[in-house]
Structure formats: structure tokens, C-alpha cells
Amino acid sequence: MKPVRRWGWALFALPVAVLAVISVVVGPAGLPWGSAISDVLSGHDSVPALVLLEIRLPRALLGAVVGAALGLAGAAMQGLLRNPLAEPGVLGVSACAAFGAVIAFYTGLVRLFPGALPIAAIAGAVLGTAALFAWAGRGATVATLLLVGVAINALAGAATAFGLALSPNPYAFYEVMFWLMGSLADRSLDHVALALPCVVVGAVPLLMMRRSLDGLSLGEETALALGIMPATVARWIGLGTALVVGGAVAVSGVIGFVGLMAPHAVRPFVGYRPGATLIASAGAGAALTLAADIAVRLLPTGRELQLGVMTALLGAPFLGWLAMRRRTNGSGGTPWL
Amino acid sequence: MALIARGLRWTLDHRVVLDGIDVEIASGSITGLVGPNGAGKSTLLRVLAGIDAPDAGTVHFDDAPLSSLAPSVRARRVSHLPQVAQPQWPLSGRDVVSLGRLPHGAGFDRLSAADAHAVERAMGRTGTTGFANRRLDQLSAGERARLLLARALATEADVLLVDEPTAALDPGYQLEAMTALRAEAARGVAVAVALHDLALAARFCDRLLLLTAGKVLRLGVPADVLTVDALKAAYGVTFALVAFDGHDLPVPVSRTAARDGPPS
Numbered sequence: 001m002k003p004v005r006r007w008g009w010a011l012f013a014l015p016v017a018v019l020a021v022i023s024v025v026v027g028p029a030g031l032p033w034g035s036a037i038s039d040v041l042s043g044h045d046s047v048p049a050l051v052l053l054e055i056r057l058p059r060a061l062l063g064a065v066v067g068a069a070l071g072l073a074g075a076a077m078q079g080l081l082r083n084p085l086a087e088p089g090v091l092g093v094s095a096c097a098a099f100g101a102v103i104a105f106y107t108g109l110v111r112l113f114p115g116a117l118p119i120a121a122i123a124g125a126v127l128g129t130a131a132l133f134a135w136a137g138r139g140a141t142v143a144t145l146l147l148v149g150v151a152i153n154a155l156a157g158a159a160t161a162f163g164l165a166l167s168p169n170p171y172a173f174y175e176v177m178f179w180l181m182g183s184l185a186d187r188s189l190d191h192v193a194l195a196l197p198c199v200v201v202g203a204v205p206l207l208m209m210r211r212s213l214d215g216l217s218l219g220e221e222t223a224l225a226l227g228i229m230p231a232t233v234a235r236w237i238g239l240g241t242a243l244v245v246g247g248a249v250a251v252s253g254v255i256g257f258v259g260l261m262a263p264h265a266v267r268p269f270v271g272y273r274p275g276a277t278l279i280a281s282a283g284a285g286a287a288l289t290l291a292a293d294i295a296v297r298l299l300p301t302g303r304e305l306q307l308g309v310m311t312a313l314l315g316a317p318f319l320g321w322l323a324m325r326r327r328t329n330g331s332g333g334t335p336w337l
Numbered sequence: 338m339a340l341i342a343r344g345l346r347w348t349l350d351h352r353v354v355l356d357g358i359d360v361e362i363a364s365g366s367i368t369g370l371v372g373p374n375g376a377g378k379s380t381l382l383r384v385l386a387g388i389d390a391p392d393a394g395t396v397h398f399d400d401a402p403l404s405s406l407a408p409s410v411r412a413r414r415v416s417h418l419p420q421v422a423q424p425q426w427p428l429s430g431r432d433v434v435s436l437g438r439l440p441h442g443a444g445f446d447r448l449s450a451a452d453a454h455a456v457e458r459a460m461g462r463t464g465t466t467g468f469a470n471r472r473l474d475q476l477s478a479g480e481r482a483r484l485l486l487a488r489a490l491a492t493e494a495d496v497l498l499v500d501e502p503t504a505a506l507d508p509g510y511q512l513e514a515m516t517a518l519r520a521e522a523a524r525g526v527a528v529a530v531a532l533h534d535l536a537l538a539a540r541f542c543d544r545l546l547l548l549t550a551g552k553v554l555r556l557g558v559p560a561d562v563l564t565v566d567a568l569k570a571a572y573g574v575t576f577a578l579v580a581f582d583g584h585d586l587p588v589p590v591s592r593t594a595a596r597d598g599p600p601s
Binding site for chain 1: 349384388404407408410411412413415416419421422423424426427428429432433436437440444445446472485488489495544
């Protein structure tokens with residue numbers, strides 16, 4: 001497929017906009033739309049206005065922001081490590097963010113001030129990323145980084161489970177447990193105000209590395225020949241990933257598969273260019289997360305399904321289909337998707 | 338416009354890979370690097386390109402230390418083609434060659450007229466124009482190697498350092514690749530190329546550097562370097578010299594036991 005040009009961004013922005021509107025419309029309570037919108041605009045605190053502003057809108061916005069963050073981080077990690085498996089979830093960044101958030105829950109920091117949760121999540125993500133690069137060592141190969149990332153992921157997961165086991169009462173246990181599985185239910189505009197700045201600030205270094213990621217697509221030797229320092233690129237991408245993933249995890253818990261899947265879904269449309277994949281993947285991540293969040297609300301389950309469960313249910317077969325298609329395409333056993 | 342190296346020494350885990358190398362890559366000519374596997378040809382090219390810093394010795398470009406240049410400036414002046422590329426994504430042929438313009442500040446979707454012109458010229462010189470819209474995974478190893486050479490040419494740098502550009506090519510394209518390098522030298526570019534094919538080295542290079550075990554065994558015009566004695570000492574192989582068009586082309590005949598340097 002030829003790279004999409006000019007109006008190409010609409011290809012990714014349009015589904016996000018449509019799904020965001022659907023996300024606002026879908027919900028258990030029927031809304032009188034006319035009065036809800038006019039009440040919101042006139043600042044009148046009616047019930048429909050509150051439902052729209054305090055429940056539906058934050059949920060749709062968060063779905064887009066969190067999904068875009070995960071898609072962006074996944075594309076950046078895959079571009080940097082030049083490996084189709086790399087993803088914040090696989091490399092332990094998300095797990096470390098979740099561990100940081102769990103610590104904030106338990107120590108009561110969350111009750112002291114609302115900013116504690118994202119700060120703890122971002123601190124966890126930054127520490128996890130720093131540990132990843134430090135542990136793997138200077139000039140580590142991609143395989144080493146992946147192995148170390150998997151180890152960090154397991155370690156952070158175990159530490160989180162350990163923290164849960166020390167939980168003083170079962171209710172707190174369940175609360176954190178469900179939060180860990182990822183959800184966008186019962187969030188407010190405050191959550192949007194927490195996540196959005198982190199994601200926007202973190203996206204800056206990631207997007208600035210677009211050209212460097214393109215330069216890395218023939219390997220580190222060629223990148224060095226082109227005057228690109230892979231270690232510098234890795235530092236900026238590590239920092240950006242920690243910020244966007246930390247911000248996302250702080251408000252939504254751990255939503256898997258989006259960061260892994262979104263880049264693969266868009267790559268053929270951008271001519272497999274790693275730099276162009278970033279923005280397209282952010283769009284795809286947002287669309288995917290919104291779609292999954294709409295699905296959990298429409299499914300007639302007794303208790304609303306966790307979002308992380310839904311993305312895995314949708315994502316795993318999709319990824320399998322992509323892998324199959326690639327195999328039948330006969331790409332000669334080269335490890336790309 | 339030349340690259341001048343003095344007293345280069347480079348070690349890896351206490352193993353001396355380069356040991357006191359003096360060489361000048363002069364503009365308008367091709368300097369060939371020959372020698373057995375593990376002699377240090379690729380390492381020398383990387384050090385000359387400013388990618389690896391030597392443990393001792395200096396590389397000067399235009400009377401300024403190469404290490405004093407910012408990486409992007411250095412990449413703009415000195416183009417280096419590594420022996421192996423590890424392409425991960427199936428980019429289009431044009432995108433691969435466009436990467437050569439990255440040091441000039443270009444991006445895939447931000448090619449100036451000069452960038453686009455350089456890309457087209459490089460593809461024309463390597464016979465890869467037809468691969469512009471083909472995906473990298475649909476090309477053979479030889480076709481990829483030609484695209485990668487085009488990538489190095491597209492930078493249009495003052496110095497061109499190429500590591501075994503002919504290894505995967507059939508004889509026709511070997512000649513085409515070497516002719517492309519000759520054309521670069523004719524434009525005034527300082528070219529250095531690591532080669533295993535000594536017949537190509539004899540025909541296309543102005544000067545040759547015969548390396549063994551990180552040391553310079555011979556340095557000079559091909560006729561002085563590619564002698565039966567020197568080649569036997571370097572490769573442990575008896576060569577016959579076949580006269581052709583004013584060149585003595587070495588042809589390997591049989592292995593002899595003695596080798597001067599360690600085999601690897």
C-alpha cells in the first residue's frame with residue numbers, strides 16, 4: 001500500500017471522532033439530549049447536564065487520551081527496539097506504573113492530595129524504564145532489552161501482588177484488583193485533567209524522535225553512519241514513554257494489547273515508516289480503546305467487564321490474524337509485521 | 338578535501354584490532370582496503386567514519402579533528418556504508434535511499450528539491466530506479482545491497498567509506514557498483530572501499546592498503562601491493578597474476594600453510 005499523504009491524518013482522526021461521539025451517546029441512562037446540551041451551555045446544574053458533563057464526556061475523553069498514549073508509546077518502543085513485540089506492557093513500564101499507583105493507594109498518599117496517584121504512577125514508570133536501560137547495560141542488544149523488560153514486568157507484577165496480599169481488608173483488595181485490570185468507568189473531568197498534561201508533555205519527546213526512528217530502521221550501524229546516536233534516542237523515548245504511560249495508567253489502570261496492536265494495525269497505511277507510525281498509531285490506539293470501552297458498556301454482563309479484559313479479547317485474535325496474514329504474504333521469514 | 342589518519346589504535350576486550358595505522362583517503366581517488374577476514378578492514382572504516390573513537394591516534398578531516406564535528410555534520414561530510422544492514426520494516430526502495438538525506442535535515446515526507454534530486458541520481462547510478470516503489474522484503478539480497486549503496490551515495494558527502502559493497506552482487510552488478518564508485522571519485526569524492534575481490538581491487542582502486550592482523554602490510558599502487566609474496570604472507574594463499582588491460586589481476590590458486598597473522 002502506498003503511504004497516505006495530505007489528508008491521511010483524516011483516516012485516523014475520523015474514526016476517533018465518530019467513536020468518541022458514540023461513546024458519549026452510549027450509557028445505561030437515557031438522556032434527553034436537547035435539555036442536556038442546553039443546560040450544559042447555560043451552566044444549569046440539571047441531572048441530564050451532570051450526566052453528560054460528569055460521566056459521559058470524561059469517559060469518552062479519557063478513552064481517547066489513554067488509547068492515544070498507549071498507541072503512541074507502543075509505536076515509539078517498537079520503532080526504537082525495532083521489534084514487533086516491544087510494548088510498554090511487555091517491557092514492564094505499565095506494570096511499574098501500576099506498582100507505583102498501588103503504593104500510593106496503600107500508603108494513603110492518594111487521600112492526602114489527588115496528584116499523588118499520577119505522580120506515583122509516573123515515578124514507577126520512570127524508575128521501571130531507567131531500570132530497564134541500566135540493567136540491560138550500555139550497548140545492549142534488542143534481545144537483552146526485551147529479556148530484561150520481561151523480567152522487570154514479572155518483578156513489578158509480583159511486587160504488586162505482594163502488596164495486594166498485605167491488603168488490610170478484602171474491599172481494598174478488590175478495589176485495587178479491579179483498578180489494575182483497567183477501566184474507564186466512574187471517572188470525572190478531574191481524571192482528564194490529571195492524565196492529559198502528562199500525555200501531552202510526554203508526547204513531545206516521542207514525536208521529536210520521529211526522524212531518528214526513521215534513521216534507525218536499517219539498524220544501529222546505519223543509524224550511527226547517519227549521525228543518529230541510538231543511546232540518545234533511547235533516553236528521550238524512555239522518558240516520553242514513562243510520562244505518557246504513567247499518566248495513562250494513573251487514571252485507567254493497566255490496559256493491555258493497545259500498545260502492541262495499534263502500531264501493527266496502521267503500519268501498512270504509512271508505508272511502514274517508523275516515524276509516521278507514531279501519530280497514526282496514537283489515532284488507532286484511541287479508536288481501539290474507545291471501541292472496547294463502548295463494547296463493555298453494551299455487553300449484557302452482570303458487572304461491567306474490565307476494559308483490559310475487552311482489549312485482550314479483541315486484540316489477541318486480531319494480532320493472530322495479522323501474524324497469519326504476514327506468514328501467507330511470504331515475507332521470507334524476516335521478523336517484521 | 339581528504340581524510341587523514343595517524344597512528345590509529347583500536348582494541349576490543351584487550352585484543353588489538355588496529356595497531357598503528359597511518360592512511361590518507363585522498364579526494365578524487367579510490368583507496369581499497371584489502372586483507373583477510375578479521376584483519377580490521379571494517380573497524381578501520383568505522384574509525385575513519387568517526388563512528389568508533391580510536392584508543393590512540395587521530396583522524397583529521399580538512400585539518401580539523403573528525404571528533405570535533407557534531408554527529409549530524411560528520412554524517413553529512415563523511416558517508417559510511419556498513420557491511421550489514423538489519424532492515425526491520427519493509428520500507429519502499431525510495432524511502433531506503435532517502436535515509437541518506439537524513440543528515441541534511443530531510444525527512445521521508447520532507448524532501449527538498451535538492452534531496453529528491455540526490456535520491457534520484459543515486460538510484461540511477463546503482464540501477465535501482467525500478468525499485469523505488471518496491472518493498473524491501475520483495476527484493477533479493479543483491480538488489481537490497483544495491484539500494485543500500487544508493488543510500489550511501491545519496492548523502493553526496495565529501496568522503497565515501499564503503500564496506501564490501503560487492504559481496505552479494507553478480508559480476509555485472511559488481512562492475513556497476515565499482516563504476517559508480519569511480520564516478521564518485523571523478524566528482525572529487527574521497528572514496529575508500531573494503532573489498533575481498535582482489536581482481537576488482539586491482540582494476541578499480543588507485544591505491545591499496547593491505548591489512549593483516551590490524552597492521553599495514555603494504556600501502557601503495559595496486560601493482561606494488563598485490564604481489565605474489567605479499568598476498569601469500571597476508572592470506573596464506575598462492576596467487577597467480579593474470580595480466581589484463583594493463584593490470585595484474587590476482588587469481589587464488591592454492592592454499593599454503595603459512596600465514597603471517599593469526600587467522601582471526
